[in-house]
Amino acid sequence: MKEQHPRTALGDAPARNTRNTGPGRLLIAVYAVFAISASARAGYQILTKFSEAPLAYLLSAFAALVYVVATVSLAKAGSTWFKVSLAAVLVELVGVLVVGALSVFDSVAFPHETVWSLFGRGYGFVPLLLPILGLVWLYRRRPSQGKTAL
Amino acid sequence: MDAYFYIILVVGLVSTGICLAAGILKKAPNDITILSVAAVEVALVVYLVGSIIRVIAGEPIAGEAWEFWGYLATAMLLPPAAVYWSILERTRWSNFVLAAVGVTALVMAARMNQIWY
Numbered sequence: 001m002k003e004q005h006p007r008t009a010l011g012d013a014p015a016r017n018t019r020n021t022g023p024g025r026l027l028i029a030v031y032a033v034f035a036i037s038a039s040a041r042a043g044y045q046i047l048t049k050f051s052e053a054p055l056a057y058l059l060s061a062f063a064a065l066v067y068v069v070a071t072v073s074l075a076k077a078g079s080t081w082f083k084v085s086l087a088a089v090l091v092e093l094v095g096v097l098v099v100g101a102l103s104v105f106d107s108v109a110f111p112h113e114t115v116w117s118l119f120g121r122g123y124g125f126v127p128l129l130l131p132i133l134g135l136v137w138l139y140r141r142r143p144s145q146g147k148t149a150l
Numbered sequence: 151m152d153a154y155f156y157i158i159l160v161v162g163l164v165s166t167g168i169c170l171a172a173g174i175l176k177k178a179p180n181d182i183t184i185l186s187v188a189a190v191e192v193a194l195v196v197y198l199v200g201s202i203i204r205v206i207a208g209e210p211i212a213g214e215a216w217e218f219w220g221y222l223a224t225a226m227l228l229p230p231a232a233v234y235w236s237i238l239e240r241t242r243w244s245n246f247v248l249a250a251v252g253v254t255a256l257v258m259a260a261r262m263n264q265i266w267y
Contacts, residue, residue: 021239021241021243022241022243023243023246024243025235025241025243025244025247026246026247029235029247029250030250033228033250033254036224037224040220040224044217
Protein backbone atom coordinates (compact mmCIF):
# COMPACT_ATOMS: atom_id res chain seq x y z
CA MET A 1 0.00 0.00 0.00
CA LYS A 2 1.77 3.12 -1.19
CA GLU A 3 1.21 6.45 0.45
CA GLN A 4 2.68 9.63 -0.86
CA HIS A 5 1.38 12.11 1.66
CA PRO A 6 3.39 13.35 4.63
CA ARG A 7 3.08 11.31 7.79
CA THR A 8 3.26 12.36 11.38
CA ALA A 9 5.95 10.82 13.51
CA LEU A 10 3.66 9.61 16.27
CA GLY A 11 0.10 8.47 16.72
CA ASP A 12 -2.68 10.56 18.19
CA ALA A 13 -1.54 13.37 15.96
CA PRO A 14 -3.70 16.48 15.72
CA ALA A 15 -6.71 15.80 13.53
CA ARG A 16 -5.76 16.22 9.91
CA ASN A 17 -7.72 15.36 6.85
CA THR A 18 -6.46 11.79 6.81
CA ARG A 19 -7.80 8.57 8.20
CA ASN A 20 -4.83 6.28 7.77
CA THR A 21 -2.87 6.83 10.97
CA GLY A 22 -3.24 5.27 14.40
CA PRO A 23 -6.26 3.00 14.78
CA GLY A 24 -7.16 3.80 11.18
CA ARG A 25 -4.25 1.67 10.05
CA LEU A 26 -5.71 -1.36 11.78
CA LEU A 27 -9.07 -0.64 10.22
CA ILE A 28 -7.54 -0.36 6.75
CA ALA A 29 -5.57 -3.56 7.30
CA VAL A 30 -8.72 -5.51 8.20
CA TYR A 31 -10.58 -3.95 5.27
CA ALA A 32 -7.73 -4.95 2.98
CA VAL A 33 -7.90 -8.56 4.15
CA PHE A 34 -11.65 -8.57 3.49
CA ALA A 35 -11.20 -6.89 0.12
CA ILE A 36 -8.73 -9.59 -0.94
CA SER A 37 -10.63 -12.56 0.43
CA ALA A 38 -14.05 -11.34 -0.75
CA SER A 39 -12.70 -10.59 -4.24
CA ALA A 40 -11.04 -14.00 -4.46
CA ARG A 41 -14.16 -15.76 -3.25
CA ALA A 42 -16.50 -13.85 -5.56
CA GLY A 43 -14.17 -14.42 -8.50
CA TYR A 44 -14.06 -18.11 -7.73
CA GLN A 45 -17.85 -18.37 -7.35
CA ILE A 46 -18.55 -16.48 -10.58
CA LEU A 47 -15.96 -18.32 -12.63
CA THR A 48 -16.86 -21.84 -11.50
CA LYS A 49 -20.54 -21.93 -10.59
CA PHE A 50 -22.18 -18.67 -11.57
CA SER A 51 -25.32 -20.31 -13.01
CA GLU A 52 -26.14 -21.97 -9.67
CA ALA A 53 -27.01 -18.71 -7.95
CA PRO A 54 -26.34 -15.61 -10.06
CA LEU A 55 -27.95 -13.26 -7.52
CA ALA A 56 -25.94 -14.49 -4.56
CA TYR A 57 -22.68 -14.45 -6.48
CA LEU A 58 -23.29 -11.02 -7.95
CA LEU A 59 -23.94 -9.92 -4.39
CA SER A 60 -20.60 -11.44 -3.40
CA ALA A 61 -18.91 -9.46 -6.15
CA PHE A 62 -20.69 -6.30 -5.05
CA ALA A 63 -19.60 -6.84 -1.44
CA ALA A 64 -16.03 -7.37 -2.63
CA LEU A 65 -16.19 -4.11 -4.59
CA VAL A 66 -17.47 -2.25 -1.53
CA TYR A 67 -14.56 -3.55 0.55
CA VAL A 68 -12.05 -2.55 -2.13
CA VAL A 69 -13.51 0.98 -2.33
CA ALA A 70 -13.54 1.28 1.47
CA THR A 71 -9.93 0.12 1.75
CA VAL A 72 -8.63 2.50 -0.90
CA SER A 73 -10.68 5.51 0.20
CA LEU A 74 -9.74 5.12 3.88
CA ALA A 75 -6.08 5.11 2.91
CA LYS A 76 -6.42 8.37 0.95
CA ALA A 77 -6.40 11.90 2.37
CA GLY A 78 -8.82 14.72 1.66
CA SER A 79 -12.52 15.51 1.93
CA THR A 80 -13.54 13.80 -1.29
CA TRP A 81 -12.06 10.50 -0.16
CA PHE A 82 -13.76 11.01 3.19
CA LYS A 83 -17.12 11.13 1.40
CA VAL A 84 -16.24 8.07 -0.64
CA SER A 85 -15.30 6.24 2.57
CA LEU A 86 -18.50 7.31 4.25
CA ALA A 87 -20.59 6.12 1.31
CA ALA A 88 -18.76 2.80 1.11
CA VAL A 89 -19.07 2.13 4.84
CA LEU A 90 -22.77 3.05 4.86
CA VAL A 91 -23.46 0.79 1.87
CA GLU A 92 -21.58 -1.95 3.69
CA LEU A 93 -23.63 -1.46 6.86
CA VAL A 94 -26.92 -1.53 4.93
CA GLY A 95 -25.70 -4.51 2.94
CA VAL A 96 -24.74 -6.62 5.93
CA LEU A 97 -27.99 -5.75 7.74
CA VAL A 98 -30.30 -6.37 4.77
CA VAL A 99 -28.55 -9.47 3.46
CA GLY A 100 -28.09 -10.76 6.99
CA ALA A 101 -31.79 -10.32 7.77
CA LEU A 102 -32.91 -11.80 4.44
CA SER A 103 -30.66 -14.82 4.89
CA VAL A 104 -32.19 -15.46 8.30
CA PHE A 105 -35.87 -14.94 7.40
CA ASP A 106 -35.87 -16.08 3.79
CA SER A 107 -33.23 -18.76 3.59
CA VAL A 108 -34.88 -20.21 0.48
CA ALA A 109 -34.12 -17.12 -1.59
CA PHE A 110 -30.63 -16.84 -0.14
CA PRO A 111 -29.36 -20.38 0.13
CA HIS A 112 -25.88 -19.57 -1.15
CA GLU A 113 -23.18 -18.13 1.01
CA THR A 114 -22.04 -14.54 0.70
CA VAL A 115 -19.78 -12.57 3.03
CA TRP A 116 -22.85 -10.88 4.46
CA SER A 117 -25.02 -13.98 4.95
CA LEU A 118 -26.21 -14.46 8.54
CA PHE A 119 -24.62 -11.10 9.45
CA GLY A 120 -21.20 -12.38 8.45
CA ARG A 121 -21.26 -15.38 10.75
CA GLY A 122 -18.90 -17.29 8.46
CA TYR A 123 -16.33 -14.59 9.13
CA GLY A 124 -16.70 -14.31 12.88
CA PHE A 125 -19.23 -11.46 12.58
CA VAL A 126 -16.38 -9.17 11.56
CA PRO A 127 -18.41 -7.94 8.55
CA LEU A 128 -21.04 -6.67 10.99
CA LEU A 129 -18.49 -5.06 13.29
CA LEU A 130 -16.37 -3.42 10.58
CA PRO A 131 -18.83 -0.81 9.30
CA ILE A 132 -19.70 0.22 12.87
CA LEU A 133 -16.04 0.70 13.72
CA GLY A 134 -15.60 2.38 10.37
CA LEU A 135 -18.34 4.91 11.09
CA VAL A 136 -16.92 5.64 14.55
CA TRP A 137 -13.50 6.20 13.03
CA LEU A 138 -14.83 8.39 10.21
CA TYR A 139 -16.77 10.47 12.73
CA ARG A 140 -13.66 11.01 14.82
CA ARG A 141 -11.65 12.04 11.79
CA ARG A 142 -14.32 14.03 10.00
CA PRO A 143 -12.85 16.82 7.87
CA SER A 144 -14.58 19.71 9.70
CA GLN A 145 -12.60 18.84 12.83
CA GLY A 146 -9.24 19.95 11.45
CA LYS A 147 -7.94 22.23 8.79
CA THR A 148 -9.07 21.46 5.28
CA ALA A 149 -5.80 20.06 4.07
CA LEU A 150 -5.05 19.74 0.35
CA MET B 151 -6.09 -31.03 10.66
CA ASP B 152 -2.45 -31.95 10.14
CA ALA B 153 0.84 -30.99 11.76
CA TYR B 154 1.26 -27.98 9.47
CA PHE B 155 -2.00 -26.56 10.76
CA TYR B 156 -0.98 -27.08 14.38
CA ILE B 157 2.40 -25.43 13.80
CA ILE B 158 0.64 -22.36 12.37
CA LEU B 159 -1.96 -22.54 15.14
CA VAL B 160 0.71 -22.30 17.84
CA VAL B 161 3.00 -19.82 16.08
CA GLY B 162 0.08 -17.66 14.96
CA LEU B 163 -1.54 -17.50 18.38
CA VAL B 164 1.76 -16.75 20.11
CA SER B 165 2.51 -14.01 17.58
CA THR B 166 -0.95 -12.51 17.94
CA GLY B 167 -0.67 -12.67 21.72
CA ILE B 168 2.72 -10.95 21.76
CA CYS B 169 1.62 -8.22 19.34
CA LEU B 170 -1.67 -7.63 21.16
CA ALA B 171 0.14 -7.34 24.50
CA ALA B 172 2.67 -4.92 23.02
CA GLY B 173 -0.15 -2.84 21.55
CA ILE B 174 -2.07 -2.78 24.80
CA LEU B 175 1.10 -1.78 26.64
CA LYS B 176 1.39 1.15 24.20
CA LYS B 177 4.67 -0.03 22.76
CA ALA B 178 5.79 0.68 19.21
CA PRO B 179 6.57 -2.35 17.02
CA ASN B 180 9.93 -3.73 18.11
CA ASP B 181 12.17 -6.68 17.30
CA ILE B 182 10.05 -9.07 19.35
CA THR B 183 6.73 -8.30 17.68
CA ILE B 184 8.24 -8.13 14.18
CA LEU B 185 10.19 -11.37 14.70
CA SER B 186 7.05 -13.12 15.96
CA VAL B 187 5.33 -12.17 12.69
CA ALA B 188 8.44 -13.35 10.81
CA ALA B 189 8.00 -16.68 12.61
CA VAL B 190 4.48 -16.91 11.13
CA GLU B 191 6.01 -16.42 7.69
CA VAL B 192 8.57 -19.14 8.41
CA ALA B 193 5.76 -21.49 9.47
CA LEU B 194 3.98 -20.74 6.19
CA VAL B 195 7.18 -21.42 4.23
CA VAL B 196 7.41 -24.78 6.00
CA TYR B 197 3.81 -25.47 4.97
CA LEU B 198 4.65 -24.45 1.39
CA VAL B 199 7.75 -26.65 1.14
CA GLY B 200 5.99 -29.56 2.82
CA SER B 201 3.01 -29.24 0.48
CA ILE B 202 5.23 -29.14 -2.62
CA ILE B 203 7.01 -32.30 -1.43
CA ARG B 204 3.66 -34.04 -0.80
CA VAL B 205 2.35 -33.12 -4.26
CA ILE B 206 5.59 -34.35 -5.89
CA ALA B 207 5.33 -37.55 -3.86
CA GLY B 208 1.95 -38.08 -5.47
CA GLU B 209 -0.45 -37.19 -2.67
CA PRO B 210 -3.68 -35.80 -4.15
CA ILE B 211 -5.36 -32.59 -2.97
CA ALA B 212 -9.03 -33.38 -2.35
CA GLY B 213 -10.35 -29.91 -3.14
CA GLU B 214 -9.43 -27.41 -5.83
CA ALA B 215 -5.64 -27.33 -6.10
CA TRP B 216 -5.41 -23.72 -7.25
CA GLU B 217 -7.67 -22.64 -4.40
CA PHE B 218 -5.24 -24.25 -1.96
CA TRP B 219 -2.21 -22.56 -3.52
CA GLY B 220 -4.11 -19.28 -3.75
CA TYR B 221 -4.78 -19.33 -0.04
CA LEU B 222 -1.17 -20.21 0.71
CA ALA B 223 0.20 -17.48 -1.57
CA THR B 224 -2.14 -14.87 -0.08
CA ALA B 225 -1.29 -15.95 3.47
CA MET B 226 2.40 -15.64 2.70
CA LEU B 227 1.93 -12.06 1.48
CA LEU B 228 0.35 -10.92 4.76
CA PRO B 229 3.38 -10.96 7.12
CA PRO B 230 5.67 -8.95 4.80
CA ALA B 231 2.88 -6.45 4.10
CA ALA B 232 2.12 -5.99 7.80
CA VAL B 233 5.79 -5.66 8.73
CA TYR B 234 6.36 -3.16 5.92
CA TRP B 235 3.41 -1.13 7.15
CA SER B 236 4.51 -1.30 10.77
CA ILE B 237 7.87 0.15 9.74
CA LEU B 238 6.14 3.03 7.96
CA GLU B 239 4.23 4.01 11.07
CA ARG B 240 5.93 3.11 14.29
CA THR B 241 3.05 3.49 16.73
CA ARG B 242 1.25 1.06 19.03
CA TRP B 243 -1.48 0.70 16.40
CA SER B 244 0.91 -1.03 14.07
CA ASN B 245 1.24 -3.75 16.70
CA PHE B 246 -2.48 -4.43 16.32
CA VAL B 247 -1.99 -4.70 12.57
CA LEU B 248 0.81 -7.20 13.24
CA ALA B 249 -1.47 -9.02 15.69
CA ALA B 250 -4.03 -9.50 12.90
CA VAL B 251 -1.50 -11.53 10.87
CA GLY B 252 -1.32 -14.49 13.24
CA VAL B 253 -5.09 -15.09 13.49
CA THR B 254 -5.59 -14.48 9.77
CA ALA B 255 -2.87 -17.01 8.92
CA LEU B 256 -4.53 -19.42 11.35
CA VAL B 257 -7.94 -19.07 9.69
CA MET B 258 -6.39 -19.47 6.26
CA ALA B 259 -4.41 -22.53 7.35
CA ALA B 260 -7.62 -24.09 8.65
CA ARG B 261 -9.27 -23.45 5.28
CA MET B 262 -6.23 -24.88 3.47
CA ASN B 263 -6.51 -28.03 5.57
CA GLN B 264 -10.19 -28.35 4.62
CA ILE B 265 -9.32 -28.03 0.95
CA TRP B 266 -6.49 -30.55 1.14
CA TYR B 267 -8.43 -33.33 2.87
